[in-house]
Amino acid sequence: MGKFLRIDLPILLPDVSDAADACVERLIAALRDQQGIEEVHIHTEGDGAPGQLCVHYDPDTLPLARIRELVAAAGATITERFGHGLWQVEGITHQRRAQTVADHLRALPGVLEAEASAAGTVRVEFDRQQVAESEIREALAQLGVHPRHEAGEPVHKHDEDSDHQHGGIFGANTELIFALICGGLLTTGFAMEKLLAPPGWLPLACYFGAYFFGGFYTIREAFQNLKLKRFEIDTLMLVAAAGAAALGAWAEGALLLFLFSLGHSLEHYAMGRAKRAIEALAELAPETARVRRDGEVREIGVQELVLGDVVLVRPNERLPADGFVVSGETSVNQAPVTGESVPVDKRPVPDRAQASARPDLLDAAYRVFAGTINGAGAIEIAVTKRASESALARVVKMVSEAETRKSPTQRFTDRFERIFVPAVLATAVLLLFAWVVVDEPFRDSFYRAMAVLVAASPCALAIATPSAILSGVARAARGGVLIKGGAPLEKLGSLDALAFDKTGTLTEGRPRITDVLPAPGVDETELLATAVAVEALSDHPLARAIAQDGVERLGGATLPVASGLRSLTGKGVVAQVEGESVEIGKAEMFGSDGMPALTEPVATAVEQLRAEGRTTMAVRRAGRDLGVIGLMDTPRATARPALERLRAIGINRMIMISGDNQRVADAVAKHVGLDEAWGDLMPEDKVEAIRKLRDTTEVAMVGDGVNDAPAMAHATVGIAMGAAGSDVALETADVALMADDLSHLPFAVELSRRTRAIIRQNLFISLGIVALLVPATILGLGIGPAVAAHEGSTLVVVFNALRLLAYRERRFEPDGFERRH
Missing domain, CATH: 3.30.70.100 (Alpha-Beta Plaits)
Structure with missing residues (x-):
């Protein structure tokens, strides 16, 4: 460490x-x-x-x-x-x-x-x-x-x-123009030397000029490296060019600098394509917004928007800020941020004050994101995040940061270079003295040593992995998947197993009350009113379901006042209602930790509901069991197709881990097409389950990024869903699916596998060229052909990596044929 x-x-x-x-x-x-x-x-x-x-x-x-x-x-x-x-x-x-x-x-x-x-x-x-x-x-x-x-x-x-301004005298293309000038001077000098009979100084002046323009950027880079006591490829090229000049081979030295500078500038151009893919994300949000202030509409810069501002969005315009709809109905194309292919219908929130207090809990039908595209309806939105804190801005920032995070392969190549470069230098020094052993002039030994320096420089190796990681991360972001660097991008493609949380991942995360079974002698209204009063204080999905559905069922009945809510993680909650203690939770919470067990009628009701695949919450007030509430969470429509696609691309083991009882877990697993379901798991049990899986395989944990954070941390890769609307999910996960849609997971896994394949190809190309060129230069291959092959391999590696930007997702249709989307 x-x-x-x-x-x-x-x-x-x-x-x-x-x-x-x-x-x-x-x-x-x-x-x-x-x-x-x-x-x-x-x-x-x-x-x-x-x-x-x-x-x-x-x-x-x-x-x-x-x-x-x-x-x-x-x-x-x-x-x-x-x-x-x-x-x-x-x-x-x-x-x-x-x-x-x-x-x-x-x-x-x-x-x-x-x-x-x-x-x-x-x-x-x-x-x-x-x-x-x-x-x-x-x-x-x-x-x-x-x-x-x-x-x-x-x-x-x-x-x-x-x-x-910062690119140079010719702007951002200065390096390329200098390289072309170098090539022009080299060609002119060589043509004069071979075809005409000019004064000797004239071709030499052309070669001097070629050295200046070809070596301008190389000298700057070499100087910075030497200040850091590093002997890099740029320094090797300058040494080789200087050696060629010392031997009178001006044309060959100028050719070396021309090819090297041209290779650098083309590499710069190619990497600029990946760079622009990132910047295109940042440019999605408009620069200005129309905001209603003091009774009039003004147009201001998005950076001036403050929380609570009401922004007017016309049809077919890009949204300038994150927020929720307060007026108008429309459909919004959220693909730029979440990758969703179908526009999402939006409508005004029923309670603006409540929405402002907890915007992170709003349904997708009310929430909107900066950079998305409005449909045919004019809407007004209340701003909930400043421009610098919007989901889009955070994605761009995290993607930019991800570019700088090294993958395991890149760390390996860095270590390899630290050993390889000194070995190359030592070999070149030995070859300087080849004339002592071999009957040849020192000039030939020196030239051979310079050629080996050029041939063995790990130029393509240095860019092989970073170019692929950059392109892969950029392509994933464009598809609504945020991958935080090279390590999770590589690991995602190595997975053998996936573990899924149930609530909010395989199911909608919006359970509904299906059954209300009061205990003997208890009125249904008392049971529901007590449960609603307590659960209204909690953010848990089950608690929100009881609070929302319960109010509808009560039909305007007066609710008691609850306070002092305390969560018993993975079990339930306790609170005070009108001075009396209330406990609400799983049946397993009762009868443990000094809490009396449920009465027989309530325990029987729990078993009855569980046999029907319901999630159950027992309610006790002042030591008296009030009854049990049954809930059911609807499985996601996209879950089964997504799991089938994951199997099609080679993920053979998929497990659902849930805090619900085993029968509920089995029912949901069967519905979505899973063979394994582990129920009755406390949060610490989920962590232990992931640990056991990691002992035998590479496993990812897929959840909502909040309650599942400890299990995600223990997995090979932590994957959070619906991250566009959740700050915690964005912070916690290694991989974040911006849309609340499991169908993006197969795309992420397959893109990772494609990235790994391209990294392997690039390593094979870069190391293969070095392996061929080193013996070839020792046996007499000149500096010119060596640097041409060397720079050529660098460009091949970069353009091979850029193919990831055009990656199209594979899908397997019911007819068995492959389609690309």
């Missing part, structure tokens, strides 16, 4: 004074479950000093940015002292340049972590007590790297002007 982080608890949880508080315990449990965490504990200095949370972690496996997300999901924050920068930048044109920038930033005092991607994203985690953000920006400027805007912000005209 490489690093540890120590944070004062009052900063993490300002309202918690005791290190033994349950909130601290939950935070520690959430972190300890993560891969890449070695230990989490409380550190105290004594003498009344505040406790500190000490986290020992591996930054390669679990970057600090991910720890930040998990801490936020647990209701805490680490932003007081530890800063976080995520910028879209100009000046990073290829993967080796990105690596140089990242290494330079890591060398700054106070920088905890730094990563950069070839698509122009820089992520920095830093300690504000040691370094300021302005100092980091200044260090970037010294490298010729200039932040344009925070990741997730829209790219406007001034950003494009910045592109031109």
Whole structure:
């Protein structure tokens, strides 16, 4: 493990004074479950000093940015002292340049972590007590790297002007134009030398010019590398070109620089396509919005919108903000954010005050997202999130951050390069002395050594994995799936098994009351009124169902006042109603932990309802059993087709894990087409179930990202559904399905498998070319052909990876034929 982080608890949880508080315990449990965490504990200095949370972690496996997300999901924050920068930048044109920038930033005092991607994203985690953000920006400027805007912000005209300013004398295409000028001068000099009889200085002047334009960017990169005491591909190319000039082979040296600079610039162009795929997401939201303020309609910038503003949206316009509908009916194309192929009908909320208080609990029929496209109806929406906090902005930011998170294969290639490059240098030094053993002039030995340096440089290897990860993450985001980096993208394709939570995943998550069975001598109204009063205080899906359906059944009857709700996780709740104790929960809650068992009539009613596949909630008030309420959650219509597609692509084992009793679990599993269902599981039992599965296979946990967070943390990959409407799901999961739709899961798994296949192809190409070129150059292949093959393999690798941007989902129709969508 490489690093540890120590944070004062009052900063993490300002309202918690005791290190033994349950909130601290939950935070520690959430972190300890993560891969890449070695230990989490409380550190105290004594003498009344505040406790500190000490986290020992591996930054390669679990970057600090991910720890930040998990801490936020647990209701805490680490932003007081530890800063976080995520910028879209100009000046990073290829993967080796990105690596140089990242290494330079890591060398700054106070920088905890730094990563950069070839698509122009820089992520920095830093300690504000040691370094300021302005100092980091200044260090970037010294490298010729200039932040344009925070990741997730829209790219406007001034950003494009910045592109031109920072790209060079010819704008963003300066490197390509310099490479072409180099090629023109090389061709002119070579033609004059071979076809004409000019003065000797004239072709030489052309070659000098070719060296200048071909080596301009290479020299800059090599200089930065040498300052970091790194001997990279750019330095090797310059050494080889200088060696060719020293031997009088000016044309060959200029050819080397031309091909190398042309390869770099084309790589920059190709990676720009993936970069634009990310930026296209940020540009989905409009720049302005029409808002009703002080009785009149004004047009303002989306950044000026505040919570509660009412925005007017015309037919066929893009929505400028997240919110809920307060007037008008329409259908909204949510594909840009959630990937849903069918527009979703929207209507006004019945109670605006209640919707404003808890917008995260609203049904999809009322909620809207920035960047989605309105249909034929004019609507008015109440803003619930600022522009920088919208689901779209958060997705763009997380996708940008995901670009910088390395996959296991990329970490392997980085380690391989650290061993391989010194070995190549040692081989080249030995070949310099080949003239001692072989009867040849030193000139030939020197030339051969330079050719080997060029041939063995792992240029294609450096970009093989990052280009595929970048393209895969971008393509997934366009399809409504957020994948947080290379590691979950690769792991998703290695899965052998999937574990599904029941409620809200395989079922709609909107259970309805089906049965109300009072105990002998108890009135149905008393049973329902007591249950509704208590459950109205809870956010649990079953509690909301009882509260909503119960009110309808009571028909306006007066409800008692409940207070002091306390949740018994996985069992039920207890509260006070008019001074009397009320317990509501599973039958198993009664008869344990000192609580008397249910009376025989109520216990019999529970068994009767469970035999019919119902979820049951028993109600007791002041020690008297009032009866039992039966509920049923409708299985999702998309669940069975999605599971069938998962089987078709090779996921053979799928298990439902549920807190419901085994009979209810079996009934739902049979309905959706699952063979295995594990019921009667408490949250800790779900964690243990995932642990057992991980002992024998690679397994993902699919849930809602809230109650299932501990089980997700123990799985190979945690997958959350409906993340567009849930901040916690976005923070918790490794993979987030933005739509509340299980049918996107097969797409994510198959895209991951395709990405893994392309990564393997790229590694085979990059290592294969090196394996062929090294012996070929030792046996006499010249520098020109070697660098042509070398740069050619780099371009093949990049364009192979970019095929992922055009990936189309496979679907298997009932006739057995494959279709692509």
